[in-house]
Each structure stands twice: as structure tokens, then as C-alpha cells.
Amino acid sequence: MKLFGLKNCDTCRKALNALKDAGKQPDFHDVRVDGVTRAYLTKWAKAAGWQALLNTRSTTWRGLSEEDKSNVDEAKAIALMEENPALIKRPVIEAGGKVTIGWTKDVQDALLK
Numbered sequence: 488m489k490l491f492g493l494k495n496c497d498t499c500r501k502a503l504n505a506l507k508d509a510g511k512q513p514d515f516h517d518v519r520v521d522g523v524t525r526a527y528l529t530k531w532a533k534a535a536g537w538q539a540l541l542n543t544r545s546t547t548w549r550g551l552s553e554e555d556k557s558n559v560d561e562a563k564a565i566a567l568m569e570e571n572p573a574l575i576k577r578p579v580i581e582a583g584g585k586v587t588i589g590w591t592k593d594v595q596d597a598l599l600k
Contacts (some may be wrong), residue, residue, distance in 0.1 A: 488513040488598075491523065492578035499578045502590045509599045513580070518572035528565045531579055534586035537561040540568070540576055547573040 490506070490513040492499030506513050516523075531540050541564045542548060548556070555567060568574045580587045580598065587594045 488580065488582040489516055490514070490578050490580050491516045491518050491527070491575070493517060493519055493573065496577050498590050502578045502580070505595065505599060511598070513582075518575055518577075523569065523572050523575065525565060525569050528568050528575075531586050531588070532561055532565060535588045537564045539588050540564070540579070542574055542576040545573060547571050 488506070488511055490499065490503055492502070492515070494500075494515075494517050503513065503515060528540070541559070551567070551571075559567070576588050578588075578590060580594070582598060587597065
């Protein structure tokens with residue numbers, strides 16, 4: 488199991504702690520420090536949808552130019568997330584061949600069994 492996120496993200500810390508408490512030992516990958524490849528972003532976009540992956544509520548999103556925020560499609564979203572990893576909705580968890588995004592009740596129920 489791999490958990491991709493930011494070390495200073497409260498939601499990522501909650502997810503990491505809950506998984507550890509459940510006896511899981513996810514490998515943590517800080518997307519800002521360690522970076523994230525286009526291959527990962529493409530895989531996640533295909534698995535969960537690029538709209539779910541792109542965090543348009545973030546401070547980083549609000550700081551982008553209007554040009555960057557307009558006419559976003561999958562290719563542009565992936566390029567923006569590659570350049571600005573804080574635009575990735577967190578956490579992204581790869582487990583058992585599946586990709587989950589966020590730390591919703593559904594994700595918790597699926598991963599904390």
C-alpha cells in the first residue's frame with residue numbers, strides 16, 4: 488500500500504494514522520518533496536477520473552492564472568498537477584491494485600477492513 492500526499496496535510500496524517508492503527512503499514516510518498524511522475528498522474532486519472540484528482544478548492548488552484556484555470560481537460564490537468572503537486576486531491580492511496588482519492592467514509596470503510 489502506498490499513500491501519496493503532503494506531510495503537513497491534516498487529512499493525509501489522519502489517513503496515515505488510521506491505517507497504521509488498523510495494522511497496515513503504508514509507504515508514504517510526499518508529492519511535494521519526492522515529486523510525482525506523469526505516469527502516476529495518468530494512472531490515477533484513468534482509475535478515478537481527472538476531475539476527482541484535481542483539487543480546485545486549494546489555495547494553489549486559486550493562485551493560478553485565469554489562463555491556467557480555463558479550458559481544463561485531462562492533459563492540461565495532468566500537466567498542472569505535475570508542475571504543482573499541491574493541486575492533487577489528497578491522499579491518493581494505491582492498495583490492492585485500486586486507487587482511491589481523498590479520505591471519505593467510503594474510502595475508510597474500504598481500506599480499514
